[in-house]
Amino acid sequence: MTVYTASCTAPVNIATLKYWGKRDKALNLPTNSSISVTLSQKDLRTLTTASASSDYTSDKLWLNGKEESLESPRSKACLQDLRQLRAQVEASNSDLPKLSQYKLHIVSENNFPTAAGLASSAAGFAALVSSIAKLYKLPQDMSELSKIARKGSGSACRSLFGGFVAWEMGESIDGEDSKAVEVAPLSHWPTLKAAILVVSDDKKDTPSTSGMQLTVATSDLFQYRIKDVVPKRFEEMKSAILAKDFEKFAELTMKDSNSFHAVCLDSYPPIFYLNDTSKKIIKLVHKLNELEGKIIAAYTFDAGPNAVIYYDESNEQKVLGLLNTYFGSLGGWESYQGETLPKLEIEGTDSEIYKGVSRIILTSIGEGPQETDQVLTV
Amino acid sequence: MTVYTASCTAPVNIATLKYWGKRDKALNLPTNSSISVTLSQKDLRTLTTASASSDYTSDKLWLNGKEESLESPRSKACLQDLRQLRAQVEASNSDLPKLSQYKLHIVSENNFPTAAGLASSAAGFAALVSSIAKLYKLPQDMSELSKIARKGSGSACRSLFGGFVAWEMGESIDGEDSKAVEVAPLSHWPTLKAAILVVSDDKKDTPSTSGMQLTVATSDLFQYRIKDVVPKRFEEMKSAILAKDFEKFAELTMKDSNSFHAVCLDSYPPIFYLNDTSKKIIKLVHKLNELEGKIIAAYTFDAGPNAVIYYDESNEQKVLGLLNTYFGSLGGWESYQGETLPKLEIEGTDSEIYKGVSRIILTSIGEGPQETDQVLTV
Numbered sequence: 001m002t003v004y005t006a007s008c009t010a011p012v013n014i015a016t017l018k019y020w021g022k023r024d025k026a027l028n029l030p031t032n033s034s035i036s037v038t039l040s041q042k043d044l045r046t047l048t049t050a051s052a053s054s055d056y057t058s059d060k061l062w063l064n065g066k067e068e069s070l071e072s073p074r075s076k077a078c079l080q081d082l083r084q085l086r087a088q089v090e091a092s093n094s095d096l097p098k099l100s101q102y103k104l105h106i107v108s109e110n111n112f113p114t115a116a117g118l119a120s121s122a123a124g125f126a127a128l129v130s131s132i133a134k135l136y137k138l139p140q141d142m143s144e145l146s147k148i149a150r151k152g153s154g155s156a157c158r159s160l161f162g163g164f165v166a167w168e169m170g171e172s173i174d175g176e177d178s179k180a181v182e183v184a185p186l187s188h189w190p191t192l193k194a195a196i197l198v199v200s201d202d203k204k205d206t207p208s209t210s211g212m213q214l215t216v217a218t219s220d221l222f223q224y225r226i227k228d229v230v231p232k233r234f235e236e237m238k239s240a241i242l243a244k245d246f247e248k249f250a251e252l253t254m255k256d257s258n259s260f261h262a263v264c265l266d267s268y269p270p271i272f273y274l275n276d277t278s279k280k281i282i283k284l285v286h287k288l289n290e291l292e293g294k295i296i297a298a299y300t301f302d303a304g305p306n307a308v309i310y311y312d313e314s315n316e317q318k319v320l321g322l323l324n325t326y327f328g329s330l331g332g333w334e335s336y337q338g339e340t341l342p343k344l345e346i347e348g349t350d351s352e353i354y355k356g357v358s359r360i361i362l363t364s365i366g367e368g369p370q371e372t373d374q375v376l377t378v
Numbered sequence: 379m380t381v382y383t384a385s386c387t388a389p390v391n392i393a394t395l396k397y398w399g400k401r402d403k404a405l406n407l408p409t410n411s412s413i414s415v416t417l418s419q420k421d422l423r424t425l426t427t428a429s430a431s432s433d434y435t436s437d438k439l440w441l442n443g444k445e446e447s448l449e450s451p452r453s454k455a456c457l458q459d460l461r462q463l464r465a466q467v468e469a470s471n472s473d474l475p476k477l478s479q480y481k482l483h484i485v486s487e488n489n490f491p492t493a494a495g496l497a498s499s500a501a502g503f504a505a506l507v508s509s510i511a512k513l514y515k516l517p518q519d520m521s522e523l524s525k526i527a528r529k530g531s532g533s534a535c536r537s538l539f540g541g542f543v544a545w546e547m548g549e550s551i552d553g554e555d556s557k558a559v560e561v562a563p564l565s566h567w568p569t570l571k572a573a574i575l576v577v578s579d580d581k582k583d584t585p586s587t588s589g590m591q592l593t594v595a596t597s598d599l600f601q602y603r604i605k606d607v608v609p610k611r612f613e614e615m616k617s618a619i620l621a622k623d624f625e626k627f628a629e630l631t632m633k634d635s636n637s638f639h640a641v642c643l644d645s646y647p648p649i650f651y652l653n654d655t656s657k658k659i660i661k662l663v664h665k666l667n668e669l670e671g672k673i674i675a676a677y678t679f680d681a682g683p684n685a686v687i688y689y690d691e692s693n694e695q696k697v698l699g700l701l702n703t704y705f706g707s708l709g710g711w712e713s714y715q716g717e718t719l720p721k722l723e724i725e726g727t728d729s730e731i732y733k734g735v736s737r738i739i740l741t742s743i744g745e746g747p748q749e750t751d752q753v754l755t756v
Contacts, residue, residue: 220602220603220606220607220633220637221599221602221603221607221637221640221641221644223602224598224599224601224602224606225598225599228598228602229598229599251646254646255598255644255646258643258644258645258646258648259598259599259644261643262599262640262641262643262644263599263640265636265639265640265643266599266633266636266637266640267636268629268632268633268636269660269661269664270636270660272657275654276653276654279650282647282648283647286647
């Protein structure tokens with residue numbers, strides 16, 4: 001049995017300008033452009049091995065050792081697009097094996113616990129598309145491939161680049177101009193760091209797709225957000241990144257997180273992703289910045305209560321020192337060499353705040369998908 | 379010693395279309411019109427006795443037996459306006475005692491615990507203005523007097539009427555057209571009821587005046603709310619009230635509460651008034667309406683975590699039956715004769731929800747300020 005195999009890793013990305021709202025659900029076309037920071041794969045990545053063989057009888061996927069379905073319209077759309085591009089490659093060179101006609105086996109593994117509630121679908125689809133593109137030896141660049149990843153999971157398109165990434169919403173009905181582009185590579189600002197506070201929550205969050213649909217359909221404020229607020233913020237944030245202006249970047253990041261959660265709350269019925277612990281973390285970050293006299297840390301929250309706190313390495317001692325004071329008893333501090341700072345007196349932020357958090361993940365800005373020789377097997 | 383005395387009671391009102399944002403802080407002129415329901419004074423009212431005497435040496439105020447200052451610019455503005463109107467009365471009839479030149483003693487008492495966190499300043503200033511207007515035998519109607527109460531506390535102007543009340547924002551710089559008017563009297567829809575869930579909270583809420591200022595200054599979405607969302611909703615809500623269309627009234631009420639809290643969250647730094655218990659109550663109300671197949675209950679939240687739930691008496695058994703299931707162990711059910719319903723299975727709403735609530739107040743729509751012979755003394 002001949003099996004063709006290729007492996008890639010792909011990163012998680014955390015939006016600083018949020019994607020919320022689809023103008024086309026099937027194609028995952030957004031109602032606004034978004035911006036994200038790609039996180040280091042040392043801490044958070046999906047490794048995927050794609051293999052094709054004429055002996056395989058069906059497309060199959062194993063995720064973290066468990067077989068999962070590839071029958072969702074989104075997964076099928078990705079595979080179909082990739083096969084079509086492979087067929088073009090084969091048409092131009094008849095010596096190549098007809099991989100486009102073979103079934104695929106995809107084996108995927110995350111290096112972080114799924115239970116953490118971190119959006120793993122972005123890294124997952126980015127790794128799937130990257131590994132199959134490598135297997136198929138596709139000539140397309142990352143922006144082109146990002147359109148395929150986007151069909152799997154909207155925000156996955158941003159995981160095809162490292163550093164700072166923009167997802168340009170595009171205007172075309174077929175989505176051919178809705179793709180990820182690099183704003184700045186990792187090397188532009190390698191000292192950007194992130195601390196993720198994994199917030200415990202007993203309730204099940206509203207899934208993001210249905211949440212977005214509800215917001216688009218019912219929130220009055222949402223229309224203003226996508227038409228007036230985000231387009232301006234998109235340009236401002238790109239400028240702040242290019243200028244490495246942390247204070248501006250941080251302010252825009254926090255404001256956009258709040259704006260996104262505001263339109264969730266303005267939906268009917270309202271959608272809540274922030275819980276009381278999230279709110280205490282928000283207050284803690286504002287207090288830290290206030291005491292420092294400038295903005296040295298920025299929070300952002302996706303469709304869940306987890307906090308991602310961005311800061312520059314030059315302020316690591318101040319930011320992590322404070323977080324260590326409140327959350328030092330949790331797991332995840334192995335890499336931290338600094339000291340613990342005195343507790344801040346913060347209205348509404350008690351010393352029990354750590355009880356709402358299950359662990360911390362200390363990480364940093366990172367690279368886009370990487371090829372690897374490592375092969376995952378079932 | 380000759381003392382002239384008059385007493386009035388005034389009600390609490392709970393906005394269904396929220397007042398949030400001042401265009402003039404000194405005059406309490408709002409950035410949008412608002413609508414409220416006046417609650418029954420049987421359950422929630424301020425009783426105020428105003429007295430004037432040539433022997434008094436200074437203006438004094440006692441609230442719930444404790445002397446309080448009348449030196450705030452707001453209190454002084456109210457007393458000054460009322461004295462000016464009295465002076466006009468005296469000028470047209472020289473036989474009248476010169477009460478406008480006498481100092482005032484004001485004794486005030488709430489029939490509900492201040493600790494409940496219910497906005498008592500509205501009832502307080504309405505009772506103060508009503509009692510002094512009665513003492514001064516002022517000929518002005520309630521809308522005219524509402525402009526004076528408004529200077530004391532914006533929402534107080536709405537407590538000068540019973541039933542359903544609109545506060546028309548006005549356009550004039552001096553605020554002379556920013557006043558309360560009756561949308562419909564109590565007799566129009568006397569079966570409207572309210573259940574107040576007093577939510578416990580360990581944190582101190584952002585005071586509404588500074589909160590409003592922050593929202594006006596920093597929230598992008600706020601501008602859209604006041605310019606586009608509220609003006610339309612104001613007309614729709616008045617129509618729903620006049621048509622006694624509970625479902626429409628309820629939907630608008632819930633949406634406006636959410637919209638108000640959304641612009642709070644969109645402020646920078648964000649303002650949070652809803653806590654996790656508030657959110658569970660919101661979910662409970664939506665679930666009740668969903669199971670019923672129509673809207674029979676509406677929540678609304680002011681600048682704090684307390685929930686006010688409006689419903690029509692015809693659905694009392696369904697609404698209170700459900701609330702009794704979850705909150706029956708709390709104080710405040712003395713007047714309830716109905717039964718307890720089976721618990722609903724609600725995602726995120728556990729049976730522990732009652733722990734976040736300190737008591738329930740069962741009340742209904744009510745009358746405006748009432749004259750009374752009862753006299754409070756220090």
